[in-house]
Amino acid sequence: MEYQTILNEIQDEVLVLESKGAVADYIPQLGNVDATKFGVYLYGIESEGVSLGNAFEKFSIQSISKVYSLVLAMKVLDKDIWSRVGVEPSGDPFNSLTLLEYENGIPRNPFINSGAIVVADILMSYYQNPKEALLNFVRKISGNDAIDYNEKVAFSEKAHGYRNASLANLIKSFGNIHNDVDAILDFYFYQCSLEMSCQDLAKSFMIFANKGMLLDSDEVLIEPQQAKRINAIMQTCGFYDESGEFSFRVGLPGKSGVGGGIVAVHPGYYSVAVWSPKLNKKGNSYLGIEALERLTTKTGFSIF
Ligand code: GLN
Numbered sequence: 348m349e350y351q352t353i354l355n356e357i358q359d360e361v362l363v364l365e366s367k368g369a370v371a372d373y374i375p376q377l378g379n380v381d382a383t384k385f386g387v388y389l390y391g392i393e394s395e396g397v398s399l400g401n402a403f404e405k406f407s408i409q410s411i412s413k414v415y416s417l418v419l420a421m422k423v424l425d426k427d428i429w430s431r432v433g434v435e436p437s438g439d440p441f442n443s444l445t446l447l448e449y450e451n452g453i454p455r456n457p458f459i460n461s462g463a464i465v466v467a468d469i470l471m472s473y474y475q476n477p478k479e480a481l482l483n484f485v486r487k488i489s490g491n492d493a494i495d496y497n498e499k500v501a502f503s504e505k506a507h508g509y510r511n512a513s514l515a516n517l518i519k520s521f522g523n524i525h526n527d528v529d530a531i532l533d534f535y536f537y538q539c540s541l542e543m544s545c546q547d548l549a550k551s552f553m554i555f556a557n558k559g560m561l562l563d564s565d566e567v568l569i570e571p572q573q574a575k576r577i578n579a580i581m582q583t584c585g586f587y588d589e590s591g592e593f594s595f596r597v598g599l600p601g602k603s604g605v606g607g608g609i610v611a612v613h614p615g616y617y618s619v620a621v622w623s624p625k626l627n628k629k630g631n632s633y634l635g636i637e638a639l640e641r642l643t644t645k646t647g648f649s650i651f
Contacts, residue, residue: 349397350389350391350394350397350617350646351397353642353645353646354387354389354397354398354399354642355399356641356645357387357399357638357641357642357645358385358387358399358400358638360641361385361634361637361638361641362385362634364634364637366382366623366625366633366634367625367627367633368625368626368627368632368633368634369625369626370382370607370624370625370626371605371606371607371624371626371630373507374500374503374504374507374605375503375506375507376407376497376499376500376503376504377407377409377500377503377605377606377624380406380407380606380607380624381624382624382625384400384401384404384406384607384622384623384624385399385400385401385622385623385634386398386399386400386401386402386403386404386544386545386620386621386622386623387399387400387402387545387619387620387621387622387638388402388403388544388545388546388548388549388619388620389549389617389618389619389620389642390549390550390553390556390562390617390618390619391616391617392553392556392557392562392615392616392617394617396546396549396550398545398546401545401622402544402545402546402620402622403544403545403546404544404622405542405543405544405547406542406543406544406606406607406608406622406624407497407500407539407540407541407542407604407606408539408541408542408543408548408604408606408608409539409604409605409606409608410441410458410460410463410539410602410603410604410605411543411548411602411603411604411606411608411610412463412481412485412538412539412541412604413457413458413462413463413466413538413602414458414552414577414581414602414610415481415484415485415488415538415541415551416457416463416466416467416470416481416538417457417458417463417466417577417580418484418554418568418569418573418577419470419480419481419484420466420469420470420473421569421573421576421577422568422569422573423470423473424469424473425573427469428457428466428469431453431465431469431523432453432454432455432456432457432462432465432466433450433453433454433455433456433462434456434457434576434579434580434583434584435455435456435583435584436455436456436583436584436590436591437454437455437456437459437584437587437588438588439455439459439587439588440587440588440629440630441459441460441587441630442459442460442510442511442514443459443461444461444510444513444514444517447461447514447517447518447521448517451521451523452517452518452519452520452521452522452523453521453523454518455584456580456583456584457580457584458580458581458584458585458587458602459584459587460510460511460514461514461518463535463538464511464514464515464518464524464531464532464535465518465523465524467531467534467535467538468523468524468525468526468531470534471526471530471531471534472525472526477534478496478534478537478538481538482494482495482496482541485541485543485551488550488551488554488561488568489543489547489548489550489551490550490563491543491547491550494541494542494543494547495541495542496537496538496540496541496542497540497541497542498540500539500540500542501533501536501537501539501540502536504536504539504540505532505533505536508532508536511532511535511536512528512532515528515531515532515535516528539604543608545608545620545621545622546620548608548610548620549610549618549619549620550562550618552610552612552618552620553618554568554569554574555574555577555578555581555600555612555614555618556612556613556614556615556616556617556618557574558571558574558614559571559573559574574614575614577600578600578612578614579600581600581601581602581612582594582599582600582601582650585600585601585602585603586601586602586603586629586631587629587630587631588629589627589629589631593631593636596636596639596640597611597636597639597640597642597643597649598643598649598650598651599611599612599613599639599643599649599650600612600614600650601639603630603631603632603635605626605630606622606624607622607623607624607625607626607632607635608620608621608622608632608635609621609622609631609632609635609636609639611639613643613648613649613650614650616648617648619639619642621634621635621638621639622635623635623638
């Protein structure tokens with residue numbers, strides 16, 4: 348069956364479900380989003396992209412940005428990362444402080460807030476202008492120069508970022524942050540405020556479906572081994588304390604954000620991005636997971 352036919356079926360089934368979630372409003376700017384938005388974009392390695400609904404509308408990618416910052420850090424400083432951040436699922440919420448206290452300020456993985464803050468610190472030590480470096484990298488792998496940060500969202504998060512500030516300060520007290528805490532937080536809030544569409548997200552994640560290569564140019568962006576490793580971390584840690592459940596229901600590596608986006612990858616086959624702003628209690632898109640579970644069930648294409 349064609350991907351488009353399957354996506355249309357999924358839309359019919361998912362949009363009649365009652366979305367039990369709620370839009371994230373702990374970052375006030377995110378609370379203003381229209382909760383009924385729903386978009387999907389799928390790129391196949393050997394097929395044209397297919398779309399549904401609001402697939403071309405930009406939204407706040409939030410924690411999905413943690414994948415981009417990690418990839419950039421792995422490109423420039425791979426060997427320096429893994430003594431400062433682990434690769435184990437945390438089993439805790441994305442903004443939890445708990446394990447840091449027992450584990451000497453070494454975050455469990457790069458896809459929870461503490462881990463991404465350490466990755467931001469690593470990038471900050473390497474680049475004079477890390478915001479510009481990250482933006483250029485994301486534009487390049489998405490093939491879209493119009494992608495940008497949303498300063499209103501970044502400021503809104505900064506104004507309420509007490510929890511992230513505690514994480515950064517706690518990590519700094521263990522010596523695992525080398526730069527100024529306020530500067531790191533500023534960079535972290537900016538990276539979370541990146542706005543992209545499902546199409547942009549799906550296109551950029553094709554590097555993980557395509558052994559590290561850009562789709563259109565065959566340029567090797569990261570080594571195949573690095574793409575393999577990022578897929579592995581997405582599989583085990585991409586959904587915080589719901590990573591096991593996502594694996595169980597969907598069966599793909601992926602990453603979510605509190606803006607309601609999820610991107611998932613089937614290495615060797617496709618990448619797919621979904622956007623629906625209402626989140627479940629773990630901070631993952633409620634209808635996004637429903638849609639992706641149907642996608643892998645109907646196509647029979649998951650990694651398992
Ligand atoms: N910017 C958000 C935060 O730090 C990102 C969280 C997320 O998307 N899970 O709280």
